[in-house]
Amino acid sequence: MTSNATRLYQAVLRDPTPPISIRLRRGFSDWVVRKGFPPPSAAVVKDEAEAGGARLVMERRGDCGRYTLDEPYEQGRLRTRVTYAESVPGMTGWVVVTVEQHGGSDPAARREPEPTGRRGAKQRGRQRGKQGAEQQPEPAMVKAPGFLPAYLNTARISDGAVQVEGAAVLLTEDDVRRFVSVMTEPRRRVPILVVSPDLRDPEVARERADHLADGVAGAGLVVRLADLRAQDRFNEAMGPELGVFGAAVRTYFAPFDPAGEQYPRRHPPMGDAAIRGRGAAALDRIVDGAIGETAHRKLPDDVRRTLDVVHRVLAGRAEPGEIADAAAPRPSKVDFAREEMRRRMMAMTRRPTAPKAEAVTPAKSAVQATAETTAETTAETARSVADMVVKELRGELEAALGLATSSQVPGDSGQVLREIRVLGGHLSGLRDIVAERRGDGPATEAERNLRDEHRLLSEEYAEAVTSARKLAERVRRLERRLAEAGRPVYGVTEDDPVFEPGGLVEVLAEARESLRHIGVGDTYGAAARLDLEHHIQCRTWAAKAWDALRALDDFAGARSGGRFAGGFYDWCAGDSPGRRTIPTGMLSMRESKSVVTRAKFSAPRRFAVPPEVHPSGRILMESHIKLRPVGYPAPRMYFHDDSAGSTGRIWIGYLGDHLPNTRTN
Secondary structure (H helix, E strand, C coil): CCCCEEEEEEEEEECCCCCHHHHHHHHHHHHHHHCCCCCCCCCCCEEEEEECCEEEEEEEECCEEEEEEEEEECCEEEEEEEEEECCECCECCEEEEEEEEEECCCHHHCCCCCCCHHHHHHHHHHHHHHHHHHCCCCCCCCCCCCCHHHHHCCCCCEECCEECCCCCEEECHHHHHHHHHHHCCCCCCCCEEEECCCCCCHHHHHHHHHHHHHHHECCEEEEEECCHHHHHHHHHHHCCCCCCCCCCEEEECCCCCCCCCCCHHHCCEECHHHHHHHCHHHHHHHHHHHHHHHCCCCCCHHHHHHHHHHHHHHCCCCCCCHHHHHHCCCCCCCCHHHHHHHHHHHHCCCCCCCCCCCCCCCCCCHHHHHHHHHHHHHHHHHHHHHHHHHHHHHHHHHHHHHHHHCCCCHHHHHHHHHHHHHHHHHHHHHHHHHHHHHCCCCCCHHHHHHHHHHHHHHHHHHHHHHHHHHHHHHHHHHHHHHHHHCCCCCCCCCCCCCCCCCCHHHHHHHHHHHCCCEEECCCHHHHHHHHHHCHHHHHHHHHHHHHHHHHHHHHHHHHHCCCCCCCHHHHHHCCCCCCCCCCHHHEECCCCHHHHCCHHHHHHHEEECCCCCCCCCEEECCCEEECCCCCCCCCEEEEEEECCCCCCEEEEEEEECCCCCCCCC
């Protein structure tokens, strides 16, 4: 028999704060009690009840559960289903909420999600004309289940890297720039509804935003522009064809890029006159369009894989531990031949050789002969150093590369790190030798050869660091899975490709894109100067910066979620399997008193933060990470920890060369 069901609503919510079950059950129970059901019991694994022709089933097992509410609706049934799974290794906890209509009006008359684009506009026109001619009924408007606003207010819950709220968000002039980055987030899935201010009656815009927020909760985000200044700033960012003004409401669907939008009407506005003329029905039409856009979207891969397992677990046909197995991506085969070829190619890299010095002839003067003899002696010394580099350092480099790129057991990772540290020390010594030989005069051919050798080895060292990071990441994931699963894990490969930064600017861009607990300030200029002036060394600094940012993101996620109570230094000093950390020697949580108390040194360390962090929009950042302990340049990354504050994030204020202090000035 053909299923007579229509999906009317769907929300896919990421909830990283355990336990989901307590907060979700509390909000859902309050909602069904208001519908006339008796208070559900938390003491039973499956609770069933009936009230007024509706039937409720709430069931749980292990770290997953499902709530199903069937109600009479439109000569049929309306089924609200809530399924959840707590976080497991490799997957953030999720909640999937769906509302489906079973039976009732003619399925052929039910509205599917309206197509978008130019072709979509023509199709919508044909559909509306056809419906008007045949007088076919449409299903009644449906909004988000009533428990969702309360649940969304219990934690930082998101969908597609965008936090969804239980109420409308007020957007001030200062918030616009940050919010535009939310709208253009490539991973955004939910529509964003923007309500412009009503200059005659500010309460009108507030009431409209609240009505819309209740209707699209979980499946959309509603934003209300605070005043005319916020509206002007927002419209300036959107451009002439994508703005909203005059107490209107505009829906911005994903994906969205105001600079490249070819069809602005894909993001439909509704003017003030239409809303006033039709009242709540006009707002309901906006809600219907927003949730209709998301009702049939594809589930994320990890949710899709684990949802079926959750249903089997609740039916008793699977064990709760199978959810973690389903969440993990399928292992991919490691191309050992390719890694071996890369290692051999690195070993075969050609090196410049020093030309032989010209012999002194009797015809030359004594002064010239003496000068050339001295130059020959200097060149001979330089060749000796070069020979040491070729014979000694290359062997160590090849050993480090071989370890880093081969499939060794996890215990060998310590040897990789030791080899890399030794190689780094020798490179520093070689740099000092070159600096001593350089002097004040023009460089000799041998000295230029030494510099070329140093440059070549620096490039190879950066390659070794990258390879070592890949191996260390694999070891970290294996340790985490072993610790959390309590059983051996075979055939483990990297969940995602390891990001290999080519420079500091690339690191900042990737952090803003993928690290949800990291906020990046306006420090691209300082980072770009290091990238351009020290492009070889920047590869190593960028790798360290990326490791530090991931450790900060891991720490902020744990602290904002209540899983860790200390500071970042405590996080790195502890020994917990699977935890991302950096050596505490790279970390400095305080500046000296002479720096903090003197305005000429403290002022350069005041960086921009959101008003939620500090009302002035700037704050003194003392905590910093030393990407290079000493020397010139000595890059630093300054940050402010608001992981336990209102934003739940770490804010990066500066990434660049060493800031002035009492030693540099």
